[in-house]
Amino acid sequence: MKIDYKVALIGNPNTGKSSLFNAMTGMNQKVGNFAGVTVEKKTGFAKLPDDRIAQVTDLPGTYSLYPKSKDEAIVLEVLADTQNSGHPDLLIFIADASNLKRNLLLYTQVADLKIPVIIALNMMDMADREGISINVDALSKKLGVRVIPISARKGKGIIELKQAIVEATHIPLQADTIDLNALYPGLITRVKHDFIVTNPYLALQLVYQYPYIRYLTAIEISKLKQLENEYDINPSKAQAKETIARYEFINDVLYDTVQRDSKPSQENYSNRIDKVLTHKIGGFLIFILILFLIFQAIFTWARIPMDLISISFIYLTDLLSEHLPPGPLTQLVTNGLLPGLSGVLVFIPQIAILFIFISILEDTGYMARVTFMMDKIMRKVGLNGKSVIPIIGGLACAVPSIMSTRSIENWKDRIITILVTPLITCSARLPVYTLLISLIVPQRMIWGFISLQGIALMMMYFLGFFSAFIVAWVMKKIIKSERKGYFIMELPVYQWPRWKNVGLTMLQKVKAFAFQAGKVIIAVSIILWVMANYAPPGRFAAIERYYQTQQSTKKVTTGEIDRLVASAKLEASYAGILGKTIEPIIRPLGYDWKIGIALITSFAAREVFVGTMATIYSADGDSNHQEAILQKIKEAKNPDSGLPVFTTAVGFSLLIFYAFAMQCMSTMVVVYKETNALKWPVIQFVYMTSLAYLLSFGVYHLLK
Template sequence: MQKNYKIALLGNPNAGKSSVFNLLTGMRQKIGNFPGVTVDKKLGTALLAPDFSVTLIDFPGTYSLFPTSSDERIVTNTFTNPQDENYPDAILYIADITQLEKHLLLLSQVHDLGLPVLLALNMADAARADKIEIDEKSISKQLGVKTVVISGRTAEGMQDLKRELKEICETSGDYILGKTFLRFSDEEKNAAKNLREKFSQQSDYQRVLIAHHYKKLPFLTEADRAFIEQNAPLESLKHQVRGTMQRFERIEPLVRSSVTRPGDAPDALTDKIDDIVTHRVWGLLIFFGLMLLVFQAIFAWATVPMDWIDAIFGGLTEVVNDNLPDNWFRSLLTDGVIAGVAGVLIFIPQIAILFFLISILEESGYMARAVYLFDNLMRRFGLNGRSVVGLVSGTACAIPAIMSTRTISNRKERLITIMVTPLISCSARIPVYTVLIAFVVPSVTVWGIFNAQGLAFMGLYLLGIIAALASAWVFKKILKSEETSFLLLELPVYRRPIMKNVFLTVYEKTKTFVIEAGKVIFVISIILWFLASYGPTKAMNEATAEAAQVIETEQLTDQAADNVLAAKKIEASYAGHLGKFIEPAIEPLGFDWKIGIALITSFAAREVFVGTMATIYSIGSDSDEFAVRDKLREAKNPKTGLPVYTWVTSLSLLIFYVFAMQCMSTLAVTKRETKSWKWAGIQFIFMTALAYLGSLFVFQTFG
């Protein structure tokens, strides 16, 4: 058996790491976690020769071993600790030929760690187009590192890369670091010496790094820290600056002697594009045009495949209903299992389409421009330029929107974006708004052209946006962050997106959603099915008997009889009991227990509200919004004889649905993206509280 070699993939952001990772591993990828942080770890198996495969670990893109964000810190943590589960046997370092000087800084640090390194000079195709000539033998010789020239876009040089990687793995056991790139200062020499006994497995440079970063390295014990403090502290910045400058002093002549550039006007095309795309006026218009396209795609185009999925599962339900006897098992299968699976799969079109568009924007280099344009505005609310994309997509569906925040590298800004995105009115709120708005606003024309109901619709959307920004501002004030917020953003040269990367992103996002969030959604679906279908035996029996009596006295048709039975049953079910149980709490909002039931069942998804109301008012759960609306209009309070759905109750209910976290799928995705139930819980509580207080205010003021 061949040893299972681990290879770490390292490089600066925008070096083209992920293209190389995708080329080497294809579909043989999986997602794991780096210990202790919420950063995804991409693992893949690469077949280097017919009988030789290795595990490739994709590390976050980083500029140096002196981290400023927690993503970058992962690299330093792993590479100073040979015991770390991700500590590799060798390193594959990706550098962009067109930006070589900058990209060799981290390489020179990585070289000093004492692990065998293969340097892949990437973007050979772009370099050729820019007429950049490169002498890789000279680079290899001067750096003391094996080098191959490749292109992640055209896959050139991949055979050489695989061969060299294999060789470097096979000889990794015998690898001995020659001279370090960095010439240690006296303090650094001292630190390396003093720590030699305590950190015997590390190289000198690793010991120096430990002496720099000891306060933040998680694998050190308190005793270790005290020891370092006493014997080898290296005041970070001074040494870092000296080391970095010294490295650049060696890298500059090295690059000058091995790379020839035609002139110093790099990529005029990017400048031309940016004259328009980052223009004060045109830039904003183009951005909103693109967002309109994204919105249109997930709002309108995705409905076609969504209807197919809906139809398939509708058909499946019918087949089951026709072929199985009417018992608990059939009900579990149709209302629990099939409904649960459908509830997960229905989101695939939106997720796939959104990520297709987003990764094209990302890969082409446009996203960095959006950040440039919106950073200032978004920062006031504790958000990031990239948050705009999430907020806009949220108008279609919060689930892909929350997943899209992955590209926000500042943890606090990303968290706030996740927390507030569900406040933006999504498409699932539309059926609820449609039913209720008619009770609040008459369908009349105002100011000559506008429909009053349409304006009310817009008002609800605006309310959601205001709530999202205001909550973001509050979170910004509350949340503490150890990362200082700054913007030093590289604006990469525009490049044609690599479609392989785009499709792998779509595939990976969809798969993650179906598996990770799908589990939670499925379980909650089953629980909700149980609550709505079962109740205390005595109550359920009484309900059936009552329904039979009504059906007999009123001589109802089969369809109507079924509807009456369903209405009586849901009232007697656990969900019905829960509805009655929470009635005292929701009475101040103007809601009765029937609305209470709908609030509980529509936690599955907001649009379920309409179906549940239909069932409760025994008009058949497949009725459309307008039949439900007519029925609600007739509903009277049994005690007072007054209509239940006055405009105040309806407004109160509308406000509730604008704010409330009535979506288990969103909660499941928040849990998945923040990797803890804590934030999903906080999101649920703050949104529900906002909804409750909003409704309370409305009903108590106008009721």
């Protein structure tokens, strides 16, 4: 595809930037990362009125070019570095028409970088409702740029905006908004000379922001440090001085172009809702109710599509087994690749439902209130309000939840959130919990309608939240950071969700989950299949000869022999050898080598535990597969003592182990990618596995 224009969208958070991006590009989008960093990069392609193609990049939302997070830092880097692959030919600045004064602060900074700009004046309908009148022509003349009124939510003004992109070659460069040389006389001249920079504001930004600009060399950084010391520059004071000058310019621009006729009714409407939804007691009760509804939806609405996916894979496996020639390759596809792929895709309905709800809550403006309410509680344990989103997301899967921590500005708060999110009970733990609770908790009803097993399951979810908060509090004491955490968030007005935006967000998150987590799980599943189906030479043949003799001398059915052979081969396989190898380590927890194999195989994905137990205990294809597994496990005996393997102590020990252990390779891979350092997934694995081992040890010896 030939790209004729590189366009970037820039603006404050909550100005409708994502809505404009979706309106311009539709489904023609892709999500990746900016070069060299883990900051998400959304790009799309828009067809212009003259049939040329514009590549549109949605830059992270920011209030100014002075970064407070990784997302904001990338904005300055993309705009400052003309050699950056994402450097745009044209900027579209999205401004909230109902809050123009605040939005124009960022615009004046961008304008002084001398990149051609078009202003998309969004939310004009909301400005009208609030009694704000804007003379668009006068505003355009005063700023010296094209100003296009739009309503991104309704798709109004998009054609006019695309036409303005076509005519971008005729847009003159905007004049300076403030006198930059007056801020630090002589400094800009020195920087322009030493660094061959022509733009005055970029020269000033190099001095202010060199710690955040990655393309600078060590020698250049050293020179900038010398200039900083020579001119006695205090970045905070310099920024304050610059901001005052910019607001003087903005006030002058708005004096003749913006008029307010009445009090903002929409703001009063939002305030009235906030009195209920953010009430110090009622607000939390409403939030818990919403969480309960989301939780129920994830595990009830998703059941039908999850069953359909499982049935589809069973049908596909049977079909391939029937039509492909028998042999190792067919076994690899049907017993290795397809189960691994199924293990990823089966949880997509839950991921989709979760992100539909989160997107709705964000689009309506409610999620901003949740982060505001939770900030005070979260901060006491080393988190902040924005940690709520990944914590809630952890109920479905830790992988996308850890990815969502990018919005947390403070490094320490983000790292702690990443480290504790896997402790939240994810959907992959649900099959494990269901199996183990069915083994050790009786099917008893309290007061005729409350299930004792249901209470046990609920307590495991509470244990996840409680342990995450405790560990976060400990991490707060251990991890040191020079920067203090703070929480600043603008509360947007309440609005109806944009269903197209909800759908696109859901599709993007599902795609990210399927491709990022899926590749790792499939690869590991294939490796584990190979380990479970191959053994040192001669072992499998000896097992088959032995059981053939048993069948001929004893009255044993062919089906029973097949199940016994499968169990014996698993014990003799490389996976079985590995299970026997680690048995001395896990024996103090009450586990034997068979459970050890399940612990190893479920490292790829926790839910693999159930399938591994079915294979180990030779569960056949009964109509009630869950009951078949339970019956075989209940009948399992310890060959040394003759006692049941799965006692109450062993069952609770396993529950605790899976509640705390890092049994998820995909999560570790994502943590490595998000932190860009190997030490954090290693620390996470060590502390979670240590907790799992010590607590499981204590529970087993307390109950045995």
